[in-house]
Amino acid sequence: MIMKGRGRFITLEGGEGVGKSTQIRALAAALRERGLTVVETREPGGSRGAEAIRELLLHSEGDAWSPRAEALLFAAARSDHVSRVITPALEAGQWVLCDRFIDSTRAYQGGGSGLSDEDIMTLHRIGSEALLPDRTLLLRLDVDVAEARRSARTLERADRFEDRQAAFHTKVVAAFDRIAEAEPQRIRRIDADGQPDEVTGRLLAALADLL
Ligand SMILES: Nc1ncnc2c1ncn2[C@@H]1O[C@H](COP(=O)(O)OP(=O)(O)OP(=O)(O)O)[C@@H](O)[C@H]1O
Ligand SMILES: Cc1cn([C@H]2C[C@H](O)[C@@H](COP(=O)(O)O)O2)c(=O)[nH]c1=O
Numbered sequence: 001m002i003m004k005g006r007g008r009f010i011t012l013e014g015g016e017g018v019g020k021s022t023q024i025r026a027l028a029a030a031l032r033e034r035g036l037t038v039v040e041t042r043e044p045g046g047s048r049g050a051e052a053i054r055e056l057l058l059h060s061e062g063d064a065w066s067p068r069a070e071a072l073l074f075a076a077a078r079s080d081h082v083s084r085v086i087t088p089a090l091e092a093g094q095w096v097l098c099d100r101f102i103d104s105t106r107a108y109q110g111g112g113s114g115l116s117d118e119d120i121m122t123l124h125r126i127g128s129e130a131l132l133p134d135r136t137l138l139l140r141l142d143v144d145v146a147e148a149r150r151s152a153r154t155l156e157r158a159d160r161f162e163d164r165q166a167a168f169h170t171k172v173v174a175a176f177d178r179i180a181e182a183e184p185q186r187i188r189r190i191d192a193d194g195q196p197d198e199v200t201g202r203l204l205a206a207l208a209d210l211l
Pocket of ligand 1: 015016017018019020021022149150152153193195199
């Protein structure tokens with residue numbers, strides 16, 4: 001019997017409106033054309049329980065959660081998502097493309113809200129056995145361009161994080177950069193400016209060694 005190898009776990013990260021959702025769809029299509037079985041998912045969310053927590057996190061009243069409670073909720077959602085969706089797909093030899101994962105907690109609850117990276121990674125070890133992606137693609141875009149893209153789209157409702165001040169988002173973007181600098185093998189910084197298909201080409205190039 002031919003044993004199927006473990007699949008690949010790829011995450012897309014970045015600040016608000018940099019094009020992650022658009023690129024997940026395009027990347028999934030490009031990988032399927034290469035004959036791969038691809039699961040598209042997102043955080044917070046991706047499983048029934050995690051989607052319920054997403055609603056609490058994104059759409060409760062402004063200061064409903066303290067930063068620590070928020071980090072615990074993200075970790076709980078991730079734990080369910082990992083055990084019910086991500087790990088089974090990887091074990092079945094599938095590629096998992098996830099819109100945000102642990103690096104978002106490190107950037108938003110760490111860089112943005114001041115929790116230590118050590119505490120965040122401890123929660124990740126307890127909740128998700130410290131699972132890390134095979135490759136993380138960090139989309140980088142000038143904040144003004146991202147803001148212009150976001151205001152051009154019709155949002156159903158802004159979430160609690162999008163509503164935060166510019167200073168919070170500046171700290172988030174700086175934290176993403178620090179994390180990427182510390183882990184150059186796993187995390188590749190991608191220029192998200194330009195036409196969507198140009199950006200997809202850059203993402204595929206950053207996955208070439210895994211294909
Ligand atoms: N390369 C691009 N050029 C111009 N517009 C783009 C490009 N990529 C995405 N957009 C548009 O920018 C907006 C934000 O894109 P998208 O929702 O994919 O970003 P996101 O990173 O997932 O955002 P969020 O973090 O807010 O969920 C959408 O209206 C999308 O159509
Ligand atoms: C996973 C994760 C997400 N967030 C924040 C980042 C965004 O503002 C929202 C998710 O909205 P999106 O439109 O689906 O990107 O949640 C966070 O603060 N911490 C996390 O771990």
